[in-house]
Amino acid sequence: MVAERIYSPGLEGVIAAETRISFLDTEQEEIVIRGYNLLELIRQAGYVDVVGLLLDERLPNEQRRTELEKQMVSASVPEEVYQILAKLPPTMHGMDRLRTAVSALAGFDPEASTVDPQVERKKAPWLIGQIAQIVANLTHIARNGVPHHFEPGRGFAENFLRTIAAREVRAEEVRAFEQSLIAYSEHELPNSTFAARVVASTLADLYGALTAAVASLKGPLHGGANEAVMYMLLEAQTVERLETLLRDKLVRKERIMGFGHRVYMRRIDPRAQLLKATLRELVDAKGSGMEFVEMCQRGEDIMREEKGLYPNLDYYAAPIYYLLGIPIELYTPIFFAARSVGLLAHIIEQHADNRLYRPRVLYTGPRGLKL
């Protein structure tokens, strides 16, 4: 077949999986999650609802919702995993520590190597809870080796945020945080999800596929972008300096993080649009942080005018996390924790109807050399 020989670098435009999980409909500008519009889920549902939707293929009823949240909140991380984290240098990148911890988790699951979709679906809520607790403790462990624990009486999003921040949190803060978790929960076939499915297709298990996804998400062209955005905003501090900084970068043709997305191309990321409103609401509720709203708006205007580029989700998630008092090194790990449910859904789907990924190459090297 001639068509098979067409080479598209980065597999751009190539269909690499059949899925019932999600779809970026760029024509109708809709992110479809199991049939629902992601924006409606962000506005009207809770993170645990979305977990149920992604895992069960339908929104949970009250009983299922309660069961899921209980599992996610009560999942405990083995003490040895925290001890392993404590052996790693505090200077090690947060995503590298998270990757090591997710990999280590496999050792404490007697069914770690199973690829039975039914068993995997049962384990998923516990894993999401374990991952969130590890993420919430990355900075605590690096500081003094002592992990904080989730409290059974509270919801998942509240537990996650207050464990990170190590303080009581307000309802408006929890809601802003939860909206970001839903926004990050699932997004079709980005690099990390693709990496997870590729690895899962060898019939490697959940832990291996999730570890590969952490590795992918660390990359500055992928999850690492939200941290880069925050460093840029903090470097600027004012609208005027942000403008200077951006225009200098544009002149030097440097990559500016937080703008553009392979699939949306020259349209705005609808998640960014929504989190922009969330940022504004959070600023109003806290009565501080207006400078971030203004800086982000100016940056958005400049990039649209100069490059025709629109902000992506990371651009607005960054200042929200900053205003919530979240350490910057946790931004990408939180992205991973929120996305873990989407990844799990994809890995389980891959295992349920598997075909090993094994593409070919276009060889451009020498031939016929003799020893």
Added chain:
Amino acid sequence: MVAERIYSPGLEGVIAAETRISFLDTEQEEIVIRGYNLLELIRQAGYVDVVGLLLDERLPNEQRRTELEKQMVSASVPEEVYQILAKLPPTMHGMDRLRTAVSALAGFDPEASTVDPQVERKKAPWLIGQIAQIVANLTHIARNGVPHHFEPGRGFAENFLRTIAAREVRAEEVRAFEQSLIAYSEHELPNSTFAARVVASTLADLYGALTAAVASLKGPLHGGANEAVMYMLLEAQTVERLETLLRDKLVRKERIMGFGHRVYMRRIDPRAQLLKATLRELVDAKGSGMEFVEMCQRGEDIMREEKGLYPNLDYYAAPIYYLLGIPIELYTPIFFAARSVGLLAHIIEQHADNRLYRPRVLYTGPRGLKL
């Protein structure tokens, strides 16, 4: 473009990378490694020569060869990485422990996050040496927590084998082991190499991409096959029982490991052909193990006659490793250690001319659901 919409499950037949590293020429039945025939490299070169060839794009001269081997042998594994391995349950799968250790290594490299190909090329021989030492110590650490170390005066392959076996080894044993390392060193774009390139394309670093490759290689459809072959041979013990066992599996339509390969299809894997000779030489040199030669031959005959399937590399690597006294749980980790150089070459090539992997999906789920 219509061609872009064709969906090939597992990306079968799809070109997913341009490379100067290697090529499986199925028409001429040749595995091309940087222009050389892999079989000639297995027969006539040393593993360190192949490391030089893969990293430098040319065979090393005597000086470069000495330098590379010195780096590979003298690379030291941080004590903390062994301590982390000791924290993991001894029952944890060898590949899961290896994955955790490779991920943890990043914490002890001040330049861990670099994606500069020049820096990566310099680090590569050290990393290959570290990985081999970790692999050689997986069983020792699980047994008593004490690692064995490489000795500077000896070659890489000898050090690797004698550290695994914890005994002096004979020249014929080292040569058989070294031939298996070369056979495993590089093989175009199998799942693990593809996973490494996918992860590297986010500009994630060597450690993340290698960790993803370990995760992939654990899968029973990929690297896990060599262990499965050995368990089958040990279960059979005699030619007659192997025949019964295989025919029973065929009747039950069970998957039989060690046969067939996506790319070779219905031709023999040339590496298997060569390692078959290596197995015979090793048996002659040791004066024992003839039953494995006979069992493997019978199995090969049955599978060719009944299914038209030919053995792959794992089928002959397994009995070689068994006769060398290597614990079965190390077979796949050794495959990874041998392949680390090929993986490094691919990751460096990806970083030198990068395009983010981000394919699309064929969405078959529901649409238009309302909350």
